Amino acid sequence: MTLIRHANIEWDEQGNPHSHAFSDVYFATQSGLDETRHVFLKQNDLEQRFTALTAGSRLVIGETGFGTGLNFLCAWQLFAHCAKADARLHFVSVEKFPLTFSDLQRALNLWPELAAFAEPLLAQYVAVHEGFQRFVFDGGRVTLTLLIGDVLDMLPQLDGQIDAWFLDGFAPAKNPEMWTPELFAELARLAAPDSTISTFTSTGWVRRALNAAGFKMKRTPGIGHKWEVLRGVFVGWPEGAVKPLPAKPWFARPAPLTGQRKALVIGAGLAGCATAASLAARGWQVSLLERRSGLAQEASGNPQGVLYLKLSAHGTALSQLILSGFGHTRRLLENLQRGLEWDACGVLQLGFNDKEAERQVQLAQAFSADLLQLVDLPHAQTLAGINLASGGLFFPEGGWVHPPALCRFQASHLNIQLLTHCDVVELRRDGNQWQAWDGERMLDQAPVVVLAGAAEVKRFPASAELPLKRIRGQITRLAETPESAALSTVVCAEGYVAPARSGEHTLGASFNFKSDDLTPTVADHLDNLQLLQEISTDLVKRLGADRMPPEELLGFAGFRCTSPDYLPIVGPLADRSAFVEAYAVLGKDARQVPDIQCPWLEGLYINSGHGSRGLITAPLSGELLAAWLDNEPLPLPRSVAEACHPNRFALRGLIRGKA
Ligand SMILES: Cc1cc2nc3c(=O)[nH]c(=O)nc-3n(C[C@H](O)[C@H](O)[C@H](O)COP(=O)(O)OP(=O)(O)OC[C@H]3O[C@@H](n4cnc5c(N)ncnc54)[C@H](O)[C@@H]3O)c2cc1C
Numbered sequence: 332m333t334l335i336r337h338a339n340i341e342w343d344e345q346g347n348p349h350s351h352a353f354s355d356v357y358f359a360t361q362s363g364l365d366e367t368r369h370v371f372l373k374q375n376d377l378e379q380r381f382t383a384l385t386a387g388s389r390l391v392i393g394e395t396g397f398g399t400g401l402n403f404l405c406a407w408q409l410f411a412h413c414a415k416a417d418a419r420l421h422f423v424s425v426e427k428f429p430l431t432f433s434d435l436q437r438a439l440n441l442w443p444e445l446a447a448f449a450e451p452l453l454a455q456y457v458a459v460h461e462g463f464q465r466f467v468f469d470g471g472r473v474t475l476t477l478l479i480g481d482v483l484d485m486l487p488q489l490d491g492q493i494d495a496w497f498l499d500g501f502a503p504a505k506n507p508e509m510w511t512p513e514l515f516a517e518l519a520r521l522a523a524p525d526s527t528i529s530t531f532t533s534t535g536w537v538r539r540a541l542n543a544a545g546f547k548m549k550r551t552p553g554i555g556h557k558w559e560v561l562r563g564v565f566v567g568w569p570e571g572a573v574k575p576l577p578a579k580p581w582f583a584r585p586a587p588l589t590g591q592r593k594a595l596v597i598g599a600g601l602a603g604c605a606t607a608a609s610l611a612a613r614g615w616q617v618s619l620l621e622r623r624s625g626l627a628q629e630a631s632g633n634p635q636g637v638l639y640l641k642l643s644a645h646g647t648a649l650s651q652l653i654l655s656g657f658g659h660t661r662r663l664l665e666n667l668q669r670g671l672e673w674d675a676c677g678v679l680q681l682g683f684n685d686k687e688a689e690r691q692v693q694l695a696q697a698f699s700a701d702l703l704q705l706v707d708l709p710h711a712q713t714l715a716g717i718n719l720a721s722g723g724l725f726f727p728e729g730g731w732v733h734p735p736a737l738c739r740f741q742a743s744h745l746n747i748q749l750l751t752h753c754d755v756v757e758l759r760r761d762g763n764q765w766q767a768w769d770g771e772r773m774l775d776q777a778p779v780v781v782l783a784g785a786a787e788v789k790r791f792p793a794s795a796e797l798p799l800k801r802i803r804g805q806i807t808r809l810a811e812t813p814e815s816a817a818l819s820t821v822v823c824a825e826g827y828v829a830p831a832r833s834g835e836h837t838l839g840a841s842f843n844f845k846s847d848d849l850t851p852t853v854a855d856h857l858d859n860l861q862l863l864q865e866i867s868t869d870l871v872k873r874l875g876a877d878r879m880p881p882e883e884l885l886g887f888a889g890f891r892c893t894s895p896d897y898l899p900i901v902g903p904l905a906d907r908s909a910f911v912e913a914y915a916v917l918g919k920d921a922r923q924v925p926d927i928q929c930p931w932l933e934g935l936y937i938n939s940g941h942g943s944r945g946l947i948t949a950p951l952s953g954e955l956l957a958a959w960l961d962n963e964p965l966p967l968p969r970s971v972a973e974a975c976h977p978n979r980f981a982l983r984g985l986i987r988g989k990a
């Protein structure tokens with residue numbers, strides 16, 4: 332993995348930002364806005380194209396080099412000015428050297444006329460780490476997917492179709508590593524039919540290389556000191572060039588649904604509320620069906636959960652998902668009330684044994700200090716405000732969340748109707764509709780259903796075979812004392828304890844694979860107290876936890892829902908027996924890719940299996956699900972979306988001869 336570094340910016344006397352590494356300017360304060368509008372907006376005909384967008388449709392812009400976000404903000408401003416209220420803008424941009432918050436703020440301060448767009452960007456510019464980072468603006472009308480990393484590493488991971496390319500990046504002569512045939516081939520691979528492209532350079536070899544990649548480029552008058560610029564359209568994959576392989580049929584996108592945009596989401600925990608929010612933001616009418624009397628009453632009813640990042644230094648699919656999910660959740664939380672609904676107090680993961688301490692050293696080498704820092708015992712104690720068992724890793728952007736508040740926020744969209752006391756026991760297919768039945772009554776119907784009922788999804792035949800397990804977990808609620816109020820950050824070892832919310836600390840969480848009973852037990856409270864002992868004997872004393880009669884302790888229990896590979900299960904569902912039949916040949920030769928369309932269960936989707944980290948994975952999974960459904964650019968690398976795909980288990984079963 333490559334460590335992400337921030338842009339090293341120097342400011343000249345006119346206030347222009349210069350890149351130290353590329354010896355080039357990001358933009359000129361005199362002419363920056365005019366240049367962006369001329370080179371990128373005008374040459375891609377965006378005013379006409381935004382105006383022509385029909386209700387519910389969208390335009391996807393792709394960009395190389397996000398820089399200060401000036402191009403993005405200008406495009407958003409134009410979109411806001413001329414697109415219909417229910418059209419959407421999706422902007423995908425790649426950046427190898429993201430600006431620090433203070434540099435971004437300083438750069439954007441130069442454009443008062445963009446303030447209405449720069450402010451929300453700045454408000455969300457947090458937890459921007461390597462990989463795919465999703466931002467949601469203006470109630471979901473504008474989506475930004477920032478790919479943090481080198482363009483040549485990131486674009487090949489992108490699954491999406493770009494309608495208009497902004498080919499930016501410092502001048503070809505100053506940045507020859509970026510302007511390569513490999514880049515142009517990626518722009519072509521991702522180009523939608525009739526995609527357009529423009530760039531500020533008119534350099535001959537760039538024009539020829541883009542032509543060779545499948546674009547038809549022409550020179551056009553420039554602006555200011557740019558005499559000429561280039562604009563073009565994608566005319567097709569060049570003859571004779573090796574076409575990129577399509578996705579394997581079991582991971583290909585189902586044909587997009589046309590017609591009524593209504594969905595039933597079954598289950599109103601973190602996964603269901605996130606799914607409902609992502610669909611509602613895209614104009615879907617959503618019925619959110621919940622068997623309980625309100626949302627977030629099962630696992631997502633925990634009073635305080637932790638934004639706990641169990642990362643790997645080796646860039647596994649899970650680690651990539653965690654980093655992208657953390658960023659997305661962290662940005663959503665900016666909409667909630669700090670102190671009551673969440674707090675960015677930081678999370679300290681203790682190096683509680685030699686193996687963990689060694690793992691933490693590796694992580695500190697693999698990730699930047701903005702994300703995590705190795706801290707010795709005295710430093711850790713200063714951060715936490717109490718005495719601890721050891722030093723560890725500190726995540727300054729982490730914190731705790733009251734999950735019901737996040738669920739409420741996500742379910743608050745006007746397009747979402749929460750239907751409580753609706754226990755769906757059966758799904759029936761009627762024409763192109765799915766009907767949800769509680770036994771006697773048909774509760775509601777729609778062309779799309781998303782199963783978001785954690786392990787309860789196994790009650791439906793379509794998802795009965797998914798290997799989901801329930802693991803009971805219990806937290807202990809401990810009253811804040813004057814001494815425990817010193818705790819100023821979440822501290823985790825095998826368990827976790829959070830600074831108090833509304834006068835109570837949450838201590839958790841026990842693991843029990845056998846019990847089916849959600850009544851809090853004394854045995855699990857004692858387990859939790861043992862976890863606290865391992866975190867800090869000082870805090871045990873400050874809380875008076877050693878003097879409390881365990882039978883008087885209060886708590887909350889719920890079921891985590893876990894898959895064997897610890898990744899969630901998110902995406903379209905296929906008919907399992909037809910799947911096994913269609914791809915039976917894989918049992919003999921795993922390398923075969925039969926040219927048979929996957930037998931999808933049209934309109935049936937799942938978002939489940941969030942284990943012990945739903946706060947980090949569920950909101951982004953809502954975006955992933957909406958991207959599958961609406962044929963949008965995926966908010967995660969293709970490989971990570973495949974690692975979360977519901978078909979992975981049937982596929983593995985076939986390959987291992989166990990299906
Ligand atoms: C004690 C404990 C501590 C935890 N701590 C953390 C933490 O610190 N950090 C973290 O990120 N995660 C934590 N988790 C995990 C996190 O809470 C879960 O990953 C997350 O809540 C899962 O959300 P969900 O929506 O998938 O499931 P749930 O919250 O269980 O929601 C499923 C919903 O579906 C409903 N439902 C099910 N079937 C049907 C049906 N057929 N019809 C109608 N409704 C139905 C249920 O009533 C329920 O409301 C913890 C979990 C527990 C139990």
Ligand SMILES: C[S@@+](CC[C@H](N)C(=O)[O-])C[C@H]1O[C@@H](n2cnc3c(N)ncnc32)[C@H](O)[C@@H]1O
Pocket residue numbers: 338356357358395396397398399400401402403425426427428429480481482483499500501506508509
């Ligand atoms: C001229 S600036 C872009 C200006 C930007 N579009 C704006 O609106 O402010 C060029 C950007 O490309 C980025 N960049 C350069 N080489 C890159 C690469 N190989 N991969 C990703 N980003 C790169 C730089 O870090 C810089 O932010």
